[in-house]
Amino acid sequence: MKKKWQVQVSYALLLTAGLISFSPLFAQTSEKRAYYFTHLNGLLLLLFVLIFFVLAAVLYLKFKTREMIKMNRKLKQRNAGINFEKYVDDLNSKQIEMYLNYNKESNSTNAGSSGGTNALIKTIAVILLLSLNAGRLFAQETVPNKDSLLGETGIIITIALLLIPITAIIVFMIFRVLKLINKNRNRMNLDEAEKLAEYLSAPLDETARETLRHRKEALDFQLSHSELSGSLPPQDAKGLISSVSTDSALPVVEQKKRAVKRPNIDPELSRLVIWSIGCATFWLLFGTTVGEYLGIKFVAPDADHLSWLSFGRLRPVHTNAVFWGWASLGMLGLAYYIVPRVSNNKLASFKMGWYSLYLVNAAVLLGSVCLMAGINNGGGEYREYIWPVMLLFGIALILTLINFIKTIARRTTKEIYISNWYIVAALIFGLVISVVAYIPWWQDGLGETIIQGYYMHQGVGMWFMMMTLGLVYYYLPQQLNRPIYSYSLGILAYWTQILFYTLIGTHHFVFSSIPWWLQTVAIVGSVGMVIPVVAGSTNFIMTFKGGWHKISDSYTLPFYLVGIIFYFTGSLQGTAEAFRSTNLMWHFTDFTVAHSHLTMYGIISFFIWAGCYTVIPRLTGREAPQITVGAHFWFALIGLLFYTVPLMYGSTMKGLMWMEGKPFIETVVFSAPYWLWRAVGGSLMWLSHLFFAYNIYKMLSGRNIVDVKEAAFEKLARKTEDTI
Numbered sequence: 001m002k003k004k005w006q007v008q009v010s011y012a013l014l015l016t017a018g019l020i021s022f023s024p025l026f027a028q029t030s031e032k033r034a035y036y037f038t039h040l041n042g043l044l045l046l047l048f049v050l051i052f053f054v055l056a057a058v059l060y061l062k063f064k065t066r067e068m069i070k071m072n073r074k075l076k077q078r079n080a081g082i083n084f085e086k087y088v089d090d091l092n093s094k095q096i097e098m099y100l101n102y103n104k105e106s107n108s109t110n111a112g113s114s115g116g117t118n119a120l121i122k123t124i125a126v127i128l129l130l131s132l133n134a135g136r137l138f139a140q141e142t143v144p145n146k147d148s149l150l151g152e153t154g155i156i157i158t159i160a161l162l163l164i165p166i167t168a169i170i171v172f173m174i175f176r177v178l179k180l181i182n183k184n185r186n187r188m189n190l191d192e193a194e195k196l197a198e199y200l201s202a203p204l205d206e207t208a209r210e211t212l213r214h215r216k217e218a219l220d221f222q223l224s225h226s227e228l229s230g231s232l233p234p235q236d237a238k239g240l241i242s243s244v245s246t247d248s249a250l251p252v253v254e255q256k257k258r259a260v261k262r263p264n265i266d267p268e269l270s271r272l273v274i275w276s277i278g279c280a281t282f283w284l285l286f287g288t289t290v291g292e293y294l295g296i297k298f299v300a301p302d303a304d305h306l307s308w309l310s311f312g313r314l315r316p317v318h319t320n321a322v323f324w325g326w327a328s329l330g331m332l333g334l335a336y337y338i339v340p341r342v343s344n345n346k347l348a349s350f351k352m353g354w355y356s357l358y359l360v361n362a363a364v365l366l367g368s369v370c371l372m373a374g375i376n377n378g379g380g381e382y383r384e385y386i387w388p389v390m391l392l393f394g395i396a397l398i399l400t401l402i403n404f405i406k407t408i409a410r411r412t413t414k415e416i417y418i419s420n421w422y423i424v425a426a427l428i429f430g431l432v433i434s435v436v437a438y439i440p441w442w443q444d445g446l447g448e449t450i451i452q453g454y455y456m457h458q459g460v461g462m463w464f465m466m467m468t469l470g471l472v473y474y475y476l477p478q479q480l481n482r483p484i485y486s487y488s489l490g491i492l493a494y495w496t497q498i499l500f501y502t503l504i505g506t507h508h509f510v511f512s513s514i515p516w517w518l519q520t521v522a523i524v525g526s527v528g529m530v531i532p533v534v535a536g537s538t539n540f541i542m543t544f545k546g547g548w549h550k551i552s553d554s555y556t557l558p559f560y561l562v563g564i565i566f567y568f569t570g571s572l573q574g575t576a577e578a579f580r581s582t583n584l585m586w587h588f589t590d591f592t593v594a595h596s597h598l599t600m601y602g603i604i605s606f607f608i609w610a611g612c613y614t615v616i617p618r619l620t621g622r623e624a625p626q627i628t629v630g631a632h633f634w635f636a637l638i639g640l641l642f643y644t645v646p647l648m649y650g651s652t653m654k655g656l657m658w659m660e661g662k663p664f665i666e667t668v669v670f671s672a673p674y675w676l677w678r679a680v681g682g683s684l685m686w687l688s689h690l691f692f693a694y695n696i697y698k699m700l701s702g703r704n705i706v707d708v709k710e711a712a713f714e715k716l717a718r719k720t721e722d723t724i
Contacts, residue, residue: 276333283325380452422470566602639684650674
């Protein structure tokens with residue numbers, strides 16, 4: 001077996017090489033640093049980062065290839081002298097029973113590396129020499145010649161573009177090698193299982209049979225759970241027993257209950273749901289990486305000077321990617337699981353489902369490229385995509401709506417479950433707001449402002465919120481294993497949300513030139529939103545009644561609970577923002593940014609994450625490591641609080657300064673520390689998304705390693721069937 005210290009020393013030296021490569025860059029004077037970041041636009045640094053990771057990937061590939069070669073050698077050297085007794089000693093009760101029965105039937109039938117180390121050292125030496133050479137390059141005493149070939153941005157971009165396919169090929173090779181290693185490992189296990197089956201098929205003497213029989217009895221033994229308490233109820237007049245409290249130290253990671261794989265799930269439906277969630281995860285990483293970069297730009301405005309990376313172009317890329325790519329695809333994927341199940345029928349058309357997935361991905365991809373190139377709608381917030389791009393998204397919604405309505409129409413149940421009410425309504429309103437926002441007939445002058453308010457708020461409240469509430473009405477009772485608290489409260493929240501939320505779009509334009517009565521209607525509608533929010537929150541919280549203890553044993557319920565809390569607080573905060581007095585203070589400040597993240601992230605994203613962790617293990621039979629699920633939860637929650645609380649406080653103070661007549665630039669300087677907290681919180685949130693993507697990967701592509709004992713008994717079972 002390969003010595004572990006060699007791998008560890010290699011990685012340590014590789015890390016040292018990277019630090020040697022980059023440390024001189026940070027050791028430069030301010031004049032030299034300014035040259036590198038201003039004149040080279042950071043592209044030279046990007047080049048060395050790519051080279052560093054390519055070298056790391058090559059080294060990793062080298063180790064894995066050597067591991068595969070050693071495994072092949074082991075496979076060839078295997079012989080009949082394997083210690084099979086260790087497997088017999090570890091048999092469980094069911095396997096012992098199968099073994100004894102098979103052996104009984106069988107008896108009755110019979111009666112009837114030195115060179116590798118040197119190469120490794122040479123590789124590390126080359127990397128160190130390259131790193132030292134790069135250090136000397138950055139450690140020159142004078143500012144580099146601006147006319148040198150490496151100083152040309154075009155040359156650096158060309159080298160970087162060449163490295164991209166090389167890196168992709170190396171990554172592809174790594175995955176191929178890992179796949180081959182897994183295949184070889186399974187082949188070795190199957191070979192060993194074959195020999196174990198031959199060993200187990202040999203006649204068993206009476207002593208060994210009696211030993212196994214006793215072991216089976218020991219394994220099957222179960223406590224009656226009354227050994228200490230007895231069978232009689234305790235007589236506790238003084239309340240000593242009932243008042244006992246036990247305090248136990250919390251472990252680092254508490255073991256949670258595992259999901260139960262549900263039978264009879266259509267494999268085609270599973271593929272559609274999994275691909276939708278997988279694509280949504282990609283757009284979450286892409287969109288929030290852009291958002292992370294924008295947050296950094298608040299504290300480092302001169303990070304780049306490229307037009308495609310300017311704040312004005314990247315900001316809509318961030319918002320639209322997380323809106324239409326992450327949240328929309330995530331919701332649709334989870335909805336595709338719910339609608340057929342609560343209808344007790346098969347999905348009407350899988351082809352429509354796949355077409356919808358393709359169209360949404362195409363819309364987000366084309367829209368992002370157009371926005372970065374400066375091609376946009378030029379309208380309001382969240383509708384920067386040009387109409388041909390948004391048309392693709394609209395067609396996807398039409399196909400999905402037809403698909404769901406057909407599925408519900410063919411249901412074998414009498415009632416339409418409330419989740420389907422919310423999901424279908426969300427699709428209908430998503431189509432309505434898309435049409436209203438992009439037809440230009442009524443969008444001249446103030447009409448465009450009014451339509452913008454309608455589109456923006458209906459997108460959040462009648463598409464995202466309506467859909468996620470429908471998801472929670474199915475997944476939350478399922479996780480708690482108890483029915484929803486009140487169907488009537490759900491219907492009340494449903495109709496009152498449709499009544500009031502469709503009126504509140506213009507509360508973002510209080511004190512503007514739009515009619516005063518329309519502003520008042522929006523404020524009244526915002527106050528009316530208290531009814532569906534309180535009804536829905538009460539319904540969810542009361543569903544927890546009698547099941548609060550399950551939160552400590554679950555890694556999905558905390559996500560639902562946080563989403564419910566933010567649903568209540570974030571939605572009522574929107575009501576508070578609608579009043580004229582608060583609008584005067586908070587409008588045009590970052591308070592709106594904090595509020596939008598509190599709702600879209602704290603409610604929508606947490607509910608979608610909860611749904612993903614709920615449904616994927618039931619489709620694949622694999623669960624994510626609970627420690628990384630916990631890391632995802634806490635980084636996301638703490639990052640959101642770091643992001644929103646400072647922004648809300650700083651924006652309140654900024655609004656008061658404006659009302660006092662303070663100079664605008666003074667309020668900008670005042671906001672700098674809160675923008676720093678915004679960057680810190682955003683970084684934690686972005687880090688949580690990396691954990692989420694890793695968890696999705698573990699749940700979707702976990703490698704199934706052949707279990708030697710199980711494979712051996714499967715072979716014995718087949719032999720028994722052939723004999724019969």
